[in-house]
Amino acid sequence: MENLKIEIQNKRKSFEDALAKVKDRHSLQDIRNEYLSRQRGIITGIFEQLKHVKPEERPEIGNLINDFKNHVQERVLALQEKFAAPKKVLEKVDLTLPGEKKYWGAPHPIPLFQQEIENIFLRMGFSIADGPEIETDYYNFGALNFPPHHPARDDWDTLYITDDVLLRTHTSPVQIRVMEKKKPPIRIINPGKVYRKEAPDPTHLPMFFQVEGLVVDLGITFAHLKGTLEYFLKALFHEKIKIRFRPSFFPFTEPSAEVDIECTVCGGKSEDCRVCGGGGWIEILGSGMVDPQVLKNVNIDPEKYSGFAFGLGVDRTAMFAYQIPDMRYFYENDLRFIRQFSLK
Numbered sequence: 001m002e003n004l005k006i007e008i009q010n011k012r013k014s015f016e017d018a019l020a021k022v023k024d025r026h027s028l029q030d031i032r033n034e035y036l037s038r039q040r041g042i043i044t045g046i047f048e049q050l051k052h053v054k055p056e057e058r059p060e061i062g063n064l065i066n067d068f069k070n071h072v073q074e075r076v077l078a079l080q081e082k083f084a085a086p087k088k089v090l091e092k093v094d095l096t097l098p099g100e101k102k103y104w105g106a107p108h109p110i111p112l113f114q115q116e117i118e119n120i121f122l123r124m125g126f127s128i129a130d131g132p133e134i135e136t137d138y139y140n141f142g143a144l145n146f147p148p149h150h151p152a153r154d155d156w157d158t159l160y161i162t163d164d165v166l167l168r169t170h171t172s173p174v175q176i177r178v179m180e181k182k183k184p185p186i187r188i189i190n191p192g193k194v195y196r197k198e199a200p201d202p203t204h205l206p207m208f209f210q211v212e213g214l215v216v217d218l219g220i221t222f223a224h225l226k227g228t229l230e231y232f233l234k235a236l237f238h239e240k241i242k243i244r245f246r247p248s249f250f251p252f253t254e255p256s257a258e259v260d261i262e263c264t265v266c267g268g269k270s271e272d273c274r275v276c277g278g279g280g281w282i283e284i285l286g287s288g289m290v291d292p293q294v295l296k297n298v299n300i301d302p303e304k305y306s307g308f309a310f311g312l313g314v315d316r317t318a319m320f321a322y323q324i325p326d327m328r329y330f331y332e333n334d335l336r337f338i339r340q341f342s343l344k
């Protein structure tokens with residue numbers, strides 16, 4: 001019995017020595033296992049020796065061992081609390097800081113600008129027509145007087161889905177679709193997306209928006225075309241823009257003209273302007289008197305009726321209205337750029 005008492009004293013001392021060296025949770029756990037493990041722990045080992053003690057001496061030794069066990073448990077528990085992971089202190093809230101700004105979605109500048117265009121034409125008595133973006137060769141080219149293999153097709157090259165089905169290169173097929181269904185008087189615009197085989201640069205995109213216009217009635221002349229477009233552009237640019245009509249060629253109009261506006265990026269003053277190339281002018285739309293052959297293709301008598309048509313590039317015109325030096329910004333999805341328009 002005396003030997004066991006001495007052993008308990010020794011173990012108690014070595015436990016205290018070991019505990020004095022503990023620095024963290026892991027070394028504390030090692031000591032806990034060494035002393036309290038149920039299978040191989042030091043205290044379990046001491047309890048096992050109890051069976052060799054005389055029965056009348058067991059209660060006293062049993063008390064000593066229990067006392068040692070409780071002591072070890074208490075000391076380990078106290079240190080476990082000390083080494084426990086620090087509790088999260090509630091963050092202090094500084095009520096004087098500005099709040100987090102939440103952005104609402106905003107319309108993209110191109111549809112916004114397209115709406116401005118539509119509103120001007122609606123005020124002039126035009127209505128809005130619609131047509132498919134996937135077109136047949138006939139509507140995109142054939143009915144508009146582009147014979148098969150004609151070199152004019154190169155300027156309007158696109159992506160073909162089959163030999164006969166393609167992504168439309170302009171909104172002009174809608175002219176044909178409208179004239180097939182409706183007889184004069186016709187006064188429509190058609191806004192929509194178009195596609196071209198084109199390398200992007202500051203003034204060219206492979207996908208962009210156009211607004212097509214078509215007027216067919218009795219006695220329509222080039223003067224109506226010129227007056228309508230001048231009125232429209234002055235309304236769109238708030239009278240502040242210089243416009244010029246330049247003779248041009250389109251297979252489906254005769255005579256044809258392109259309309260240029262003065263470069264709003266350099267004001268015509270920079271020789272190496274990336275937008276106008278130093279010329280001071282930039283083309284924004286094509287136009288002309290509807291070719292009599294096109295009217296014949298849709299069974300409208302060209303001896304009786306005449307008309308004018310135009311196709312405006314929405315992105316390119318928006319670029320000048322907003323004085324943006326590169327049209328690609330519209331599609332880069334940089335929110336710092338897009339949000340400027342939602343603040344208007």
Ligand code: FA5
Nearest residue numbers: 170172204205208283284285286287309310311313316
């Ligand atoms: C046409 O697309 C004709 N359909 C326009 C037309 C309609 C003429 C009716 C006569 C009668 P054009 O390829 O020039 O024409 O394009 C018209 C406008 O679209 C251009 O003036 C320009 O503003 C815009 N545009 C043309 N190509 C691109 C491009 N790659 N990226 C952005 N805008 C373009």
